[in-house]
Amino acid sequence: xxxxxxxxxxxxREDRRFLLGKGxxxxxxxxxxxxxxxxxxxxxxxxxxxxxxxxxxxASPGVLAVLxxxxxxxxxxxxxxxxWQVKNKDDSVMVEPPHPALAQGKVRHVGDPVAMxxxxxxxxxxxxxxxxxxxxxxLPAVAHLRDAVVDGAPQVWDEAAGNLCFDWHLGDAAATxxxxxxxxxxxxxxxxxxxxxxxxxxxxxANGHYDTAEDRYTLYTTSQNPHLTRLLLGAFTLKVPEHRLxxxxxxxxxxxxxxxxxxxxxxxxxWASKRVGRxxxxxxxxSEAFLSDAHGRDHISHAELALDADGKFRGLRVRTLANMxxxxxxxAPAIPTYLYATLLSGxxxxxxxxxxxxxxxxxxxxxxxxxxxxxxxxxxxLERLVDKAAREMGIDRVEIRRKNLIQPDQFPxxxxxxxxxxxxxxxxxxxxxxxxxxxPGLAARKAASKARGKLRGFGIxxxxxxxxxxxxxxxxxxxARAGLYETASVRVHPTGSVxxxxxxxxxxxxxxxxFAQLVVEKLxxxxxxxxxxxxxxxxIPFGMGTYGSRSAAVGGSAIYKAIDKIIEKGKKVAAHxxxxxxxxxxxxxxxxxxxxxxxxxxxxxxxxxxxxxHNYPIDTVEPGLEDSAFYDPKNFTFPGGCHCVEVEVDxxxxxxxxxxxxxxxxxxxxxxxxxxxxxAHGGLxxxxxxxxxxxxxxxxxxxxxxxxxxxYCMPRAADLPMFKVGNHVTACTHNPVGIKGVxxxxxxxxxxxxxxxxxDALEPLGVTDISMPATPExxxxxxxxxxxxxx
Amino acid sequence: MATTTxxxxxxxxxxxxxxxxxxxxxxxxxxRLTGTHVGCDTSQCGACTxxxxxxxVKSCAMLALEADGREVTTIEGMATNGSLHPMQAAFHECHxxxxxxxxxxxxxxxxxxxxxxxxxxxxxVRHWLEGNYCRCTGYHNxxxxxxxxxxxxxxxxxx
Numbered sequence: 001x002x003x004x005x006x007x008x009x010x011x012x013r014e015d016r017r018f019l020l021g022k023g024x025x026x027x028x029x030x031x032x033x034x035x036x037x038x039x040x041x042x043x044x045x046x047x048x049x050x051x052x053x054x055x056x057x058x059a060s061p062g063v064l065a066v067l068x069x070x071x072x073x074x075x076x077x078x079x080x081x082x083x084w085q086v087k088n089k090d091d092s093v094m095v096e097p098p099h100p101a102l103a104q105g106k107v108r109h110v111g112d113p114v115a116m117x118x119x120x121x122x123x124x125x126x127x128x129x130x131x132x133x134x135x136x137x138x139l140p141a142v143a144h145l146r147d148a149v150v151d152g153a154p155q156v157w158d159e160a161a162g163n164l165c166f167d168w169h170l171g172d173a174a175a176t177x178x179x180x181x182x183x184x185x186x187x188x189x190x191x192x193x194x195x196x197x198x199x200x201x202x203x204x205x206a207n208g209h210y211d212t213a214e215d216r217y218t219l220y221t222t223s224q225n226p227h228l229t230r231l232l233l234g235a236f237t238l239k240v241p242e243h244r245l246x247x248x249x250x251x252x253x254x255x256x257x258x259x260x261x262x263x264x265x266x267x268x269x270x271w272a273s274k275r276v277g278r279x280x281x282x283x284x285x286x287s288e289a290f291l292s293d294a295h296g297r298d299h300i301s302h303a304e305l306a307l308d309a310d311g312k313f314r315g316l317r318v319r320t321l322a323n324m325x326x327x328x329x330x331x332a333p334a335i336p337t338y339l340y341a342t343l344l345s346g347x348x349x350x351x352x353x354x355x356x357x358x359x360x361x362x363x364x365x366x367x368x369x370x371x372x373x374x375x376x377x378x379x380x381x382l383e384r385l386v387d388k389a390a391r392e393m394g395i396d397r398v399e400i401r402r403k404n405l406i407q408p409d410q411f412p413x414x415x416x417x418x419x420x421x422x423x424x425x426x427x428x429x430x431x432x433x434x435x436x437x438x439x440p441g442l443a444a445r446k447a448a449s450k451a452r453g454k455l456r457g458f459g460i461x462x463x464x465x466x467x468x469x470x471x472x473x474x475x476x477x478x479x480a481r482a483g484l485y486e487t488a489s490v491r492v493h494p495t496g497s498v499x500x501x502x503x504x505x506x507x508x509x510x511x512x513x514x515f516a517q518l519v520v521e522k523l524x525x526x527x528x529x530x531x532x533x534x535x536x537x538x539x540i541p542f543g544m545g546t547y548g549s550r551s552a553a554v555g556g557s558a559i560y561k562a563i564d565k566i567i568e569k570g571k572k573v574a575a576h577x578x579x580x581x582x583x584x585x586x587x588x589x590x591x592x593x594x595x596x597x598x599x600x601x602x603x604x605x606x607x608x609x610x611x612x613x614h615n616y617p618i619d620t621v622e623p624g625l626e627d628s629a630f631y632d633p634k635n636f637t638f639p640g641g642c643h644c645v646e647v648e649v650d651x652x653x654x655x656x657x658x659x660x661x662x663x664x665x666x667x668x669x670x671x672x673x674x675x676x677x678x679x680a681h682g683g684l685x686x687x688x689x690x691x692x693x694x695x696x697x698x699x700x701x702x703x704x705x706x707x708x709x710x711x712y713c714m715p716r717a718a719d720l721p722m723f724k725v726g727n728h729v730t731a732c733t734h735n736p737v738g739i740k741g742v743x744x745x746x747x748x749x750x751x752x753x754x755x756x757x758x759x760d761a762l763e764p765l766g767v768t769d770i771s772m773p774a775t776p777e778x779x780x781x782x783x784x785x786x787x788x789x790x791x
Numbered sequence: 792m793a794t795t796t797x798x799x800x801x802x803x804x805x806x807x808x809x810x811x812x813x814x815x816x817x818x819x820x821x822x823r824l825t826g827t828h829v830g831c832d833t834s835q836c837g838a839c840t841x842x843x844x845x846x847x848v849k850s851c852a853m854l855a856l857e858a859d860g861r862e863v864t865t866i867e868g869m870a871t872n873g874s875l876h877p878m879q880a881a882f883h884e885c886h887x888x889x890x891x892x893x894x895x896x897x898x899x900x901x902x903x904x905x906x907x908x909x910x911x912x913x914x915x916v917r918h919w920l921e922g923n924y925c926r927c928t929g930y931h932n933x934x935x936x937x938x939x940x941x942x943x944x945x946x947x948x949x950x
Contacts, residue, residue: 200926678927717925
C-alpha cells in the first residue's frame with residue numbers, strides 16, 4: 001500500500017477501459033426495443049407559433065410519435081425549474097418566467113425545442129423531423145446585453161419589464177463612496193467578458209425507459225449530478241416519486257458545468273418512453289449542442305478602483321450587466337451574484353467594495369455555470385483593473401500586487417463582500433510563479449523577440465476563488481433551493497476489501513483513483529482492494545454531484561467522515577478480540593493495536609469478525625461493517641495563486657503566440673499530484689481559449705453565427721505550449737482532508753494574465769486596451785488604430 | 792439496402808446498410824464497436840478517427856460503402872491479447888486522458904504519426920494532432936504521451 005495513499009501520483013484505474021474503447025457513455029447504451037428521438041428546434045430567436053402540422057412526419061416510415069408543447073401541457077409536465085432565487089435591491093424576488101419543456105405559443109431563442117419526433121431508427125427520426133411543418137410569426141428579437149436594456153428594446157418576457165430579471169447589489173455603497181472621496185487616484189475600466197460555449201467533447205445525450213411492469217423510470221444521461229436530476233424530475237418536471245426513478249450518469253465525456261443542469265430533453269425522453277412504450281434515446285448533434293447547452297460568462301462591466309498615492313487599494317465600485325439568456329437555467333441567477341461579486345476582493349486588502357449586478361433576459365440560449373462560473377469574471381475584472389492602475393500610476397505590476405496582497409498572518413480574513421477566507425499564502429505563490437517564469441530575465445527576452453520582429457509581453461494575475469461548494473445553511477439564506485453537502489457510504493466486505501459509494505460524479509476527474517487513495521490512506525488497505533462506485537442513483541446515497549471544484553473537498557470529506565465511523569466501530573470489535581478496553585485501542589497503518597503493547601489485529605481480521613460474529617461483542621455492537629456520512633462544509637474553500645504568461649505578438653499579422661505559461665497554485669492538500677496538474681492544464685487551456693480564441697457570436701437578430709466547430713474556435717494542440725505548474729500548499733482549515741479544490745483554477749487565473757501580456761506586448765505601439773478574445777484580426781486592428789492607420 | 796464487406800480489426804464482416812450510412816454508424820450501431828466516438832457533425836473533432844488500410848480517417852466523413860473491401864482498425868483493435876499498444880500504455884503512464892471521450896481518436900491518430908515519423912519533435916506532434924480536439928487535458932500530457940510512446944516504440948525496434 002505504500003505509495004498509493006495521499007500524495008502519490010497513482011496511475012488512474014479508469015484509464016484501461018477508455019484506452020481499450022470499452023468506456024460506457026450514454027450514447028453507447030442501446031436498450032431492447034430502442035427508439036430514437038430528434039428535436040425540431042426554432043430557427044427564429046423570437047416568434048409566435050401559429051400552427052404545427054405533424055401529419056407528414058407521422059406518415060413517414062418508422063415514426064412512432066410526434067410530440068409538441070400541447071402534449072406536454074395536456075400531460076401536465078412541469079416546467080424546467082430554476083434552482084436559485086436571487087432578490088432585488090428592494091428585497092423583492094427576481095422575475096422567474098415559465099420554461100416549458102417544449103415551446104408553448106412562443107419560441108424565445110434559436111434552438112428552442114418545439115417538437116419531438118420519435119422513430120424506430122435515428123435516420124428515420126431525422127427524416128421525419130424535416131417533415132414537421134411549423135408556421136412561425138417572427139417577432140422582434142434581442143440578443144446583446146446592451147441592446148436589451150435600452151428603452152423600447154424587444155421584450156423577451158411580458159412580465160420582465162426592460163428585460164430585467166433582477167437588480168441586485170452587494171457591499172456597502174456609502175463606505176465605498178467614502179473611500180473614493182479621499183482617494184489620491186481613481187482608475188476606471190469598461191470590460192466585456194465574452195460569452196463562451198463549454199463544448200465537452202461528448203455531446204449531451206439521454207436515454208429514457210419506462211418499465212410498464214414495474215411502473216418505474218430509468219434515465220441514462222450525461223449528467224454531472226444524477227441525484228440532482230432525479231430530484232428535479234421527481235419533484236418538478238416528471239412529477240413521479242423518487243423511488244420510482246433511477247438516474248444513471250455512466251461514463252460522461254467531460255462536463256465543464258454544462259452537464260450540471262436539468263435539461264428538457266431528460267424529462268422528454270422519459271415521458272415519451274411511457275407514451276410509445278419503448279425506450280427513447282436522444283443524442284445531441286454538435287450543431288444542436290451549440291443551440292441547447294447552457295453557455296457561459298457574457299458580462300458587460302464598468303469598474304473603478306480607488307488608490308492611495310502609494311498604490312494601496314482603498315475601494316472598488318463595480319456595475320455589471322449579466323446575460324441570462326431567454327430562460328433561467330438551474331443555477332443561472334447564482335453565477336453573476338454569489339459566485340461573482342463575492343469574489344471581487346480577490347487576494348487583496350480592499351477596505352470597501354460595492355457591486356451592482358443587473359441580470360438581463362435576451363433571445364439567446366440560457367447562460368449558466370461554465371468552468372469557474374462567476375469567479376473568472378471577477379478575476380478578469382480585478383486583474384485588468386489592477387494592471388491598468390499600475391500603468392497609470394507608474395508602479396511595477398508585480399509590486400502593486402505584492403503591496404496589496406492579504407498577508408499570511410491576516411487569516412482568517414473577512415472581505416467586505418461577505419466571504420471569510422480561512423487560509424492562504426499569496427506572497428508565496430506569487431514568488432513561486434515569478435521564479436518559474438524568470439521575471440528578472442524578461443527585459444532580455446523582450447529584446448531578443450524584438451530582434452526577430454516580434455513583440456514580447458508579460459502578463460500576470462494573482463487570483464483567488466471560492467469552491468468546495470457549499471455550506472447548505474449559508475447558500476439557503478442566499479436563495480439556493482437545495483443543500484450542497486456531499487455523501488458517502490463505505491461498505492467493508494467480510495474479507496476486508498472496501499466499496500465506497502459516493503454522491504460525487506467523475507467525468508474526467510479520476511475519482512475512481514483519487515477517492516481510492518483516500519481509503520488507502522485512512523484504512524491502510526491496498527489500493528487494489530478498494531472500489532469506488534458513482535453515478536447511479538439506485539446504488540449511491542443521495543448526493544449533490546460534481547461542480548464548483550467540490551468533489552475532493554466535500555465528497556472526499558464525506559468519505560473521511562464515513563471511514564472514521566467505521567474505524568470507531570472496528571475499535572470496539574478489536575477491543576473484544578484483543579481483550580482490551582476500547583479506550584486503549586488505537587488504529588493506524590491498517591492495524592488495531594493495544595496502546596503500549598505488541599498486541600494487534602489487522603483491519604481485515606476485524607472486518608471478518610464483524611461479518612462472522614462468533615467471537616464478538618454481540619450484546620453491544622451490531623454485526624457488519626458499513627457506514628454512511630453526510631458532510632456539509634463549514635465554509636467555502638479558497639484556492640489561490642499566481643498565473644504568469646508570456647506572449648509573442650506578430651505586429652504584421654496580429655497573431656498572438658503563447659510562449660510561456662508558468663503558474664503557482666495553492667489548492668490545499670493534494671491527493672494525486674499527477675491528476676491535480678492535469679486539472680490545472682485543462683483549465684489553463686480553456687482559459688487561454690477564452691482569452692484568445694473563443695466567442696459565442698450572436699448577430700443582432702439572435703442567430704448564433706458561431707454555431708459549429710468551423711466558426712467557434714477552441715484551442716488545438718499547436719495553439720498551446722507546455723505548462724509549468726507549481727504548487728504551494730496551505731491546508732484548508734475547516735475540512736478533514738485539508739483540500740481546497742483544483743478543477744477551475746486554470747480557467748479563473750489565466751485569462752487576465754493573457755490579456756495583460758498582450759497589452760504589455762503592444763504598449764510600445766500605443767495600444768492600451770484589447771478585449772477577449774484577442775484574435776489576430778482584433779490585435780491587428782488595435783495596432784492599426786494606435787498607429788493612426790485604418791482600423 | 793446494400794451490402795458492404797470489410798475487415799474490421801482483422802475479422803471479415805458483411806453488413807447490410809442503407810447507402811447513406813456513415814462508416815462511424817456502421818462501426819457503432821451495426822457492429823456495436825462503441826469505442827469510436829462522435830463529437831461533432833463537421834468532421835473537426837477527430838473523436839471518430841480510425842484507420843482505413845492503415846491510414847487515419849475520420850469515420851464520420853466516409854460512407855460505410857466506401858469501406859467495402861478495405862481493412863479498418865478501431866481502438867478496440869489496438870491492444871494485443873489484452874496487453875496495451877505502446878501508445879495506449881503511454882497515455883496511461885503520462886495521464887494523457889481524463890474523460891476518455893477524445894482518447895480513442897487521439898490514440899489512433901498519434902499511432903499513425905509514430906509509425907510514419909518514429910522520432911517526432913514536440914512541435915511535429917502538436918501539428919499532427921491538429922484534427923483532434925481535447926477539452927480536458929490542455930494537450931500537455933497527450934503530447935508527452937506521444938513523445939513517450941515514440942521513444943518506447945523506437946527502443947523496441949518499431950511497431
